[in-house]
Amino acid sequence: GENVEQHPSTLSVQEGDSAVIKCTYSDSASNYFPWYKQELGKRPQLIIDIRSNVGEKKDQRIAVTLNKTAKHFSLHITETQPEDSAVYFCAASINTDKLIFGTGTRLQVFP
Amino acid sequence: DAGVIQSPRHEVTEMGQEVTLRCKPISGHDYLFWYRQTMMRGLELLIYFNNNVPIDDSGMPEDRFSAKMPNASFSTLKIQPSEPRDSAVYFCASSPGGHEQFFGPGTRLTVL
Numbered sequence: 650g651e652n653v654e655q656h657p658s659t660l661s662v663q664e665g666d667s668a669v670i671k672c673t674y675s676d677s678a679s680n681y682f683p684w685y686k687q688e689l690g691k692r693p694q695l696i697i698d699i700r701s702n703v704g705e706k707k708d709q710r711i712a713v714t715l716n717k718t719a720k721h722f723s724l725h726i727t728e729t730q731p732e733d734s735a736v737y738f739c740a741a742s743i744n745t746d747k748l749i750f751g752t753g754t755r756l757q758v759f760p
Numbered sequence: 761d762a763g764v765i766q767s768p769r770h771e772v773t774e775m776g777q778e779v780t781l782r783c784k785p786i787s788g789h790d791y792l793f794w795y796r797q798t799m800m801r802g803l804e805l806l807i808y809f810n811n812n813v814p815i816d817d818s819g820m821p822e823d824r825f826s827a828k829m830p831n832a833s834f835s836t837l838k839i840q841p842s843e844p845r846d847s848a849v850y851f852c853a854s855s856p857g858g859h860e861q862f863f864g865p866g867t868r869l870t871v872l
Contacts, residue, residue: 683860683861691865692851692863692864692865693803693851693863694863695860695861698860738802738803744858746791746815746855746857746858747805747808747815747816748793748805748861749805750802750803750804750805752802753802
């Protein structure tokens with residue numbers, strides 16, 4: 650079955666700097682890659698997603714890139730702010746219904 | 761829309777007791793998912809339903825766990841008997857299919 654690895658497990662950045670989180674997947678048939686943000690004590694919420702027919706997608710300060718050949722995808726957050734502090738999860742899916750999640754990255758943005 | 765509703769929000773029980781977690785998905789969503797979240801194992805998919813039918817229960821840890829979806833607006837996850845290692849946050853999520861999964865607030869379960 651699908652396996653998703655996520656790195657790093659923790660990431661600390663200064664406010665205003667960029668943050669990059671990377672994920673790799675094992676099943677080349679995967680075609681949907683969402684990213685979820687989970688604030689402390691809250692539920693995971695989708696922040697951005699990308700499908701396999703697209704190489705990059707941006708939404709304001711957030712962007713996701715996908716390299717199908719290498720089977721990895723990344724989340725990029727620019728101009729980080731303290732409210733970006735949270736745990737971020739990547740996921741992969743073959744048919745956009747069952748998601749396999751990565752282990753999460755705890756991002757801390759220091760003012 | 762109130763979003764995905766879960767109850768109870770917190771549950772504390774003793775080992776050996778039966779625990780029932782409840783979920784009401786967003787109206788119109790065809791998919792319902794049950795997840796378990798722990799520090800050690802992260803976010804694990806336990807089971808998911810499509811149109812009230814269980815599609816994949818390969819993530820259910822063992823026979824002590826069971827899930828039902830008697831209709832489109834209600835699902836339960838039952839643990840019987842409960843054990844301390846079942847302590848976790850259990851999330852229910854729903855999806856219209858092929859799109860974003862909307863998570864409920866979760867049930868924090870503590871088994872003493």
